[in-house]
Amino acid sequence: xxxxxxxxxxxxxxxxxxxxxxxxxxxxxxxxxxxxxxxxxxxxxxxxxxxxxxxxxxxxxxxxxxxxxxxxxxxxxxxxxxxxxxxxxxxxxxxxxxxxxxxxxxxxxxxxxxxxxxxxxxxxxxxxxxxxxxxxxxxxxxxxxxxxxxxxxxxxxxxxxxxxxxxxxxxxxxxxxxxxxxxxxxxxxxxxxxxxxxxxxxxxxxxxxxxxxxxxxxxxxxxxxxxxxxxxxxxxxxxxxxxxxxxxxxxxxxxxxxxxxxxxxxxxxxxxxxxxxxxxxxxxxxxxxxxxxxxxxxxxxxxxxxxxxxxxxxxxxxxxxxxxxxxxxxxxxxxxxxxxxxxxxxxxxxxxxxxxxxxxxxxxxxxxxxxxxxxxxxxxxxxxxxxxxxxxxxxxxxxxxxxxxxxxxxxxxxxxxxxxxxxxxxxxxxxxxxxxxxxxxxxxxxxxxxxxxxxxxx
Amino acid sequence: xxxxxxxxxxxxxxxxxxxxxxxxxxxxxxxxxxxxxxxxxxxxxxxxxxxxxxxxxxxxxxxxxxxxxxxxxxxxxxxxxxxxxxxxxxxxxxxxxxxxxxxxxxxxxxxxxxxxxxxxxxxxxxxxxxxxxxxxxxxxxxxxxxxxxxxxxxxxxxxxxxxxxxxxxxxxxxxxxxxxxxxxxxxxxxxxxxxxxxxxxxxxxxxxxxxxxxxxxxxxxxxxxxxxxxxxxxxxxxxxxxxxxxxxxxxxxxxxxxxxxxxxxxxxxxxxxxxxxxxxxxxxxxxxxxxx
Numbered sequence: 035x036x037x038x039x040x041x042x043x044x045x046x047x048x049x050x051x052x053x054x055x056x057x058x059x060x061x062x063x064x065x066x067x068x069x070x071x072x073x074x075x076x077x078x079x080x081x082x083x084x085x086x087x088x089x090x091x092x093x094x095x096x097x098x099x100x101x102x103x104x105x106x107x108x109x110x111x112x113x114x115x116x117x118x119x120x121x122x123x124x125x126x127x128x129x130x131x132x133x134x135x136x137x138x139x140x141x142x143x144x145x146x147x148x149x150x151x152x153x154x155x156x157x158x159x160x161x162x163x164x165x166x167x168x169x170x171x172x173x174x175x176x177x178x179x180x181x182x183x184x185x186x187x188x189x190x191x192x193x194x195x196x197x198x199x200x201x202x203x204x205x206x207x208x209x210x211x212x213x214x215x216x217x218x219x220x221x222x223x224x225x226x227x228x229x230x231x232x233x234x235x236x237x238x239x240x241x242x243x244x245x246x247x248x249x250x251x252x253x254x255x256x257x258x259x260x261x262x263x264x265x266x267x268x269x270x271x272x273x274x275x276x277x278x279x280x281x282x283x284x285x286x287x288x289x290x291x292x293x294x295x296x297x298x299x300x301x302x303x304x305x306x307x308x309x310x311x312x313x314x315x316x317x318x319x320x321x322x323x324x325x326x327x328x329x330x331x332x333x334x335x336x337x338x339x340x341x342x343x344x345x346x347x348x349x350x351x352x353x354x355x356x357x358x359x360x361x362x363x364x365x366x367x368x369x370x371x372x373x374x375x376x377x378x379x380x381x382x383x384x385x386x387x388x389x390x391x392x393x394x395x396x397x398x399x400x401x402x403x404x405x406x407x408x409x410x411x412x413x414x415x416x417x418x419x420x421x422x423x424x425x426x427x428x429x430x431x432x433x434x435x436x437x438x439x440x441x442x443x444x445x446x447x448x449x450x451x452x453x454x455x456x457x458x459x460x461x462x463x464x465x466x467x468x469x470x471x472x473x474x475x476x477x478x479x480x481x482x483x484x485x486x487x488x489x490x491x492x
Numbered sequence: 493x494x495x496x497x498x499x500x501x502x503x504x505x506x507x508x509x510x511x512x513x514x515x516x517x518x519x520x521x522x523x524x525x526x527x528x529x530x531x532x533x534x535x536x537x538x539x540x541x542x543x544x545x546x547x548x549x550x551x552x553x554x555x556x557x558x559x560x561x562x563x564x565x566x567x568x569x570x571x572x573x574x575x576x577x578x579x580x581x582x583x584x585x586x587x588x589x590x591x592x593x594x595x596x597x598x599x600x601x602x603x604x605x606x607x608x609x610x611x612x613x614x615x616x617x618x619x620x621x622x623x624x625x626x627x628x629x630x631x632x633x634x635x636x637x638x639x640x641x642x643x644x645x646x647x648x649x650x651x652x653x654x655x656x657x658x659x660x661x662x663x664x665x666x667x668x669x670x671x672x673x674x675x676x677x678x679x680x681x682x683x684x685x686x687x688x689x690x691x692x693x694x695x696x697x698x699x700x701x702x703x704x705x706x707x708x709x710x711x712x713x714x715x716x717x718x719x720x721x722x723x724x725x726x727x728x729x730x731x732x733x734x735x736x737x738x739x740x741x742x743x744x745x746x747x748x749x750x751x752x753x754x755x756x757x758x759x760x761x762x763x764x765x766x767x768x769x770x771x772x773x774x775x776x777x778x779x780x781x782x783x784x
Contacts, residue, residue, distance in 0.1 A: 160534035306730030307641025464731040
């Protein structure tokens with residue numbers, strides 16, 4: 035009798051488990067209607083009425099919590115104050131682009147999101163981005179946002195991305211260490227070599243640089259060498275097909291980089307073994323003389339006051355006679371709108387909110403927010419602005435104000451060519467490729483992109 | 493009655509099969525389809541026939557990755573098995589403390605790959621890791637120990653970490669297998685004058701051969717799906733020194749957005765694994781028949 039009951043109970047449990055599995059499977063196949071992106075609404079769907087509760091989903095890359103708070107304090111909270119029926123779901127995701135591609139390919143995704151400049155053409159071709167041209171005219175963005183920043187988000191005359199964040203590539207120098215070595219902040223190749231040799235002899239790391247686990251940081255180093263050896267005019271010629279990677283004007287930059295690597299100046303040849311975070315600590319702890327990062331280092335990455343020594347942020351020194359010292363202007367990322375969003379007007383209003391009030395922007399920058407692609411009156415910054423941020427703003431203005439300002443790889447270089455360089459430059463460092471081989475392969479990738487119609491927006 | 497029983501069994505299995513079809517078979521079929529297309533994951537895929545497979549033939553990085561996979565596979569076929577088996581035999585002869593030791597040896601297996609990878613990456617750092625300890629001890633020859641920055645050592649350095657994670661599990665597996673060894677055969681061998689080494693190779697190994705063969709099959713296939721430690725510690729670098737098939741496919745898919753090409757790579761690797769499995773299964777079948 036007991037055995038019969040046991041059998042019945044087991045049978046019932048088995049059937050329940052099977053039904054549960056079937057139910058889960060069917061539920062997983064259901065249409066996901068959560069998220070403001072929907073997935074079924076066409077662009078330009080009916081806008082919500084003022085009384086209706088609306089959630090705008092906004093995806094961004096991974097940022098620290100205190101930086102996230104600056105976004106809320108500086109922009110989202112004031113926006114929500116003006117629109118009490120609106121909630122902003124701001125999600126900072128690691129590998130945001132991977133998540134986005136999958137969601138956008140499925141016709142869903144957030145209302146607003148971060149896009150890298152070189153990804154904009156792909157998203158436009160796929161019909162994933164909303165055309166913002168009417169909003170550009172409505173909000174008169176041409177009067178506020180830098181031309182070159184708007185151009186970066188414009189494809190075939192239509193605007194698809196609003197630039198968020200302007201930055202300059204630069205060199206950070208520890209002036210205390212340079213004084214100790216009897217050197218000045220270098221502006222020429224000769225001065226740079228002298229400082230590196232003396233630093234190495236004194237047991238310091240001449241140039242801190244680590245890219246382990248993050249090949250994208252390779253962009254910094256080849257930007258410095260290409261920009262200051264080849265120069266911006268030759269780079270323009272390269273990306274319009276007039277020059278090739280194998281020409282001396284371009285190849286020489288990589289040969290010089292390899293030379294400095296072999297000399298042990300670039301983090302003693304250990305960059306592949308250490309992360310960027312670890313490399314940065316060498317500069318923070320005064321073990322390295324030069325830092326390869328751009329103005330974002332002291333604008334957002336490091337808290338004000340972290341660098342306790344006399345530091346300067348300036349243009350990377352000239353790497354060749356006749357090519358002046360320069361930094362490159364870059365756009366941090368683009369803000370783009372989902373073509374399927376149901377709240378296009380509201381989202382455009384939020385995009386405009388970042389640029390619409392100069393005082394609000396000045397306050398946010400003073401709190402550690404990125405500089406946007408527009409002018410901000412110096413007098414609007416609060417008097418108690420952190421000294422480091424003030425100093426960096428001045429440096430950035432000086433670098434970007436030079437006639438020689440170049441093109442940051444992540445904003446201006448053709449996408450596939452840039453990815454090729456990021457992922458293969460270390461083969462040159464470690465002797466797997468000669469500079470010639472690297473340049474030949476890079477040229478093949480560039481040729482293909484030029485054939486496919488790449489247009490350089492330098 | 494028999495038919496009813498069969499139907500009931502089929503009905504119980506159907507939900508799991510349905511989920512398997514949806515989660516595994518349909519995406520796999522999709523992968524094969526996309527392998528014949530040029531697709532960046534966003535726009536409509538464009539049919540290109542065998543172009544991706546032809547491009548694969550001239551992809552030196554893929555062949556380099558496959559070579560690394562073979563080295564990886566060789567390491568995992570030998571090292572965890574040797575260490576796990578020898579220690580399992582030793583543990584079998586320990587009375588007290590056996591459970592404690594088994595737990596201690598198994599502990600690395602429960603540490604997540606992300607944690608272990610990051611911790612070992614720090615150990616391997618030329619500035620803050622083992623190298624600095626050697627330097628402070630005055631062992632100059634090892635003070636530059638930075639395997640993750642050395643193209644020749646990086647793969648072995650990462651494999652060491654995965655081995656450290658894995659061998660405890662192999663020990664437990666072999667320990668269970670050793671319990672199936674017929675004691676009477678061992679006693680007979682002892683009476684015949686066989687020493688411990690002879691008994692191990694002539695009695696123990698043949699008795700646990702099915703477990704070892706299953707282990708080999710699993711490792712051969714699993715080595716081609718290895719991803720976590722390599723990606724966490726080196727992302728295939730430096731200079732592709734630790735690139736494996738899985739990391740190359742991931743890179744092509746999610747960094748270069750060549751999803752069609754990555755699908756072709758993936759299909760090729762899957763077909764290779766399937767071929768290996770079928771060969772091993774055939775070998776096992778033949779050996780089983782010969783044994784009879």
